[in-house]
Each structure stands twice: as C-alpha cells, then as structure tokens.
Amino acid sequence: MKVLNIVEAAYRGTLEEQDDTIVWFCHAMKGANADIDVLLRGNAVNYAVKAQDASGLSFGEARQTQPPQLANDLVKLKGKGVRIFVVEDALRERGIEPSELIDGLDFVPRAKLAKLFGDYDQVWHW
Amino acid sequence: MAKTLTFALMDPPFENARSTTALRLIDLAVKGGFNVNVFAYEGAVYLPFAKQAQHPNAVHGRNVEEENHPLPRTWIAALMKEAGDKGLKLDWANCGLCVDERGAAEAIEGVRRGSPADFWNFAQNSINTLVIGTR
Numbered sequence: 001m002k003v004l005n006i007v008e009a010a011y012r013g014t015l016e017e018q019d020d021t022i023v024w025f026c027h028a029m030k031g032a033n034a035d036i037d038v039l040l041r042g043n044a045v046n047y048a049v050k051a052q053d054a055s056g057l058s059f060g061e062a063r064q065t066q067p068p069q070l071a072n073d074l075v076k077l078k079g080k081g082v083r084i085f086v087v088e089d090a091l092r093e094r095g096i097e098p099s100e101l102i103d104g105l106d107f108v109p110r111a112k113l114a115k116l117f118g119d120y121d122q123v124w125h126w
Numbered sequence: 127m128a129k130t131l132t133f134a135l136m137d138p139p140f141e142n143a144r145s146t147t148a149l150r151l152i153d154l155a156v157k158g159g160f161n162v163n164v165f166a167y168e169g170a171v172y173l174p175f176a177k178q179a180q181h182p183n184a185v186h187g188r189n190v191e192e193e194n195h196p197l198p199r200t201w202i203a204a205l206m207k208e209a210g211d212k213g214l215k216l217d218w219a220n221c222g223l224c225v226d227e228r229g230a231a232e233a234i235e236g237v238r239r240g241s242p243a244d245f246w247n248f249a250q251n252s253i254n255t256l257v258i259g260t261r
Contacts, residue, residue: 001249001250003249009259009260009261012260013168021167021168022259025167025242025245028241028242028243029242029243029245029246031242031243032242032243032246032247034246122249122254122255124134124255124257125257125259126136126257126259
C-alpha cells in the first residue's frame with residue numbers, strides 16, 4: 001500500500017513539539033517500513049525554506065535548547081526515500097522563490113494534484 | 127469475517143464538532159458490521175481520558191444529575207460495548223508519546239498505548255482509512 005500524506009496545517013505546536021507532528025509521524029511510519037510520500041500545501045510549503053530559524057525562545061530562565069528544524073527534518077525524510085512534493089502555486093502565492101528551498105523537492109501545480117493522488121492507494125490529509 | 131475500518135483522530139475533546147462527528151462515523155461503522163481501529167494522536171488521546179467528570183450547570187439551572195453532561199470517555203466506552211455486543215471490535219490505541227507529554231495515561235478500560243507503527247499496521251489491515259486532522 002502506497003500512501004500520500006498531505007501536510008497543510010503549518011506550525012501547529014512546532015515550538016512545543018520541536019518538530020511538525022505529521023512530519024515526525026511520517027519519519028516514524030517510515031521506520032516501520034511504510035511506503036509513503038509527503039505533499040506540502042498551503043502554509044506548510046514554508047517548511048521547505050532553508051533560512052527559517054526558530055531558535056531563541058525563552059521564558060524567564062527556561063530556554064528552549066532544541067528548537068524545531070523543519071527544513072532539515074524534510075531533508076532527513078527525503079534521505080529515507082520519501083518523496084517531498086510541494087504545491088508550486090502555494091509557493092508563488094507566498095512569494096517564496098525555489099532558490100530559498102531545500103534541494104530535491106518535487107514541484108507540482110495545483111491543477112495536477114488529482115493526477116498525483118491517482119498514483120497512490122490512499123491519500124491522508126492531516 | 128467482518129471488514130475493518132481505521133480512523134486517525136487528532137482533536138482534543140470539548141473543542142470542536144470534528145470529535146463528535148468522528149464518533150458518529152465510528153458508530154455508523156460498528157452498526158454497519160465493521161471492526162474499527164482508532165489511532166488517537168496528539169490532543170485526541172484525551173478523548174478516552176478516565177478522569178473526565180460531569181458537572182452541574184447553573185446557567186442551565188440543572189444539577190449534575192439533571193445536566194447529565196456528555197463525556198467522550200463514556201461515549202467511547204459505549205461504542206466499545208456496542209461493538210463487543212455485535213461480535214466486533216473497537217480497537218483504540220492512544221499515541222504513547224502524546225500521552226506522556228500530556229499526562230493523559232489514565233484512560234478507560236480497553237484503550238491501549240500505541241505508536242505510528244501501530245497506525246500503519248491498522249491501515250494495512252483495513253479496507254480504508256480516514257484521517258481527521260486538527261486545524
């Protein structure tokens with residue numbers, strides 16, 4: 001069974017969790033030999049931006065020492081054989097240039113999403 | 127042999143209509159003769175939290191018995207019984223790490239601890255899987 005995981009709700013609890021919970025979930029499923037890929041759409045396309053930096057959070061003497069590294073988490077996921085698709089319309093709408101993104105992404109226009117979905121047995125929209 | 131459906135839930139209780147809708151869908155699946163797997167992820171691990179408690183409601187003018195406040199843990203227990211009475215199974219797995227970080231370990235009987243590997247196993251052994259993410 002081959003599954004495409006759509007990540008759309010972005011930065012949901014990422015500072016508390018120190019990752020994106022669905023990207024993390026995909027890492028864990030891949031560790032269980034799941035045949036999965038990931039599609040970033042909506043605000044989640046920003047996860048692929050290299051220059052983002054969530055470090056520096058502190059409240060009083062409580063400092064976050066392991067901030068989320070979302071782009072790097074995608075790089076690691078791709079290194080495990082997971083394809084990372086990004087909706088190119090969503091990038092354009094947000095003024096994000098491809099040069100700002102991590103390497104190795106697969107860009108897909110919104111108009112071709114239905115065709116992409118057809119390549120999978122199931123599509124899970126998280 | 128009954129077929130199986132899998133659900134992934136993410137919303138915590140008492141926050142939005144998706145939680146109730148998910149339980150409605152699970153109820154219909156059981157009524158339709160399906161075994162059901164549920165993987166509760168993130169805030170959804172509080173859906174079967176054993177310490178959920180009813181309360182009176184002064185605005186409604188009702189005491190605790192009259193108010194009979196719905197509790198998701200009670201609904202889930204009822205769904206598990208409904209499934210069992212029909213010879214089916216509602217297998218509910220709470221994400222273990224999500225439970226730990228929330229201190230939500232005290233779940234009703236029948237709820238077990240699981241991992242994303244359990245969810246993948248659920249999905250592989252089901253005729254279909256529905257993810258109801260939070261927003």
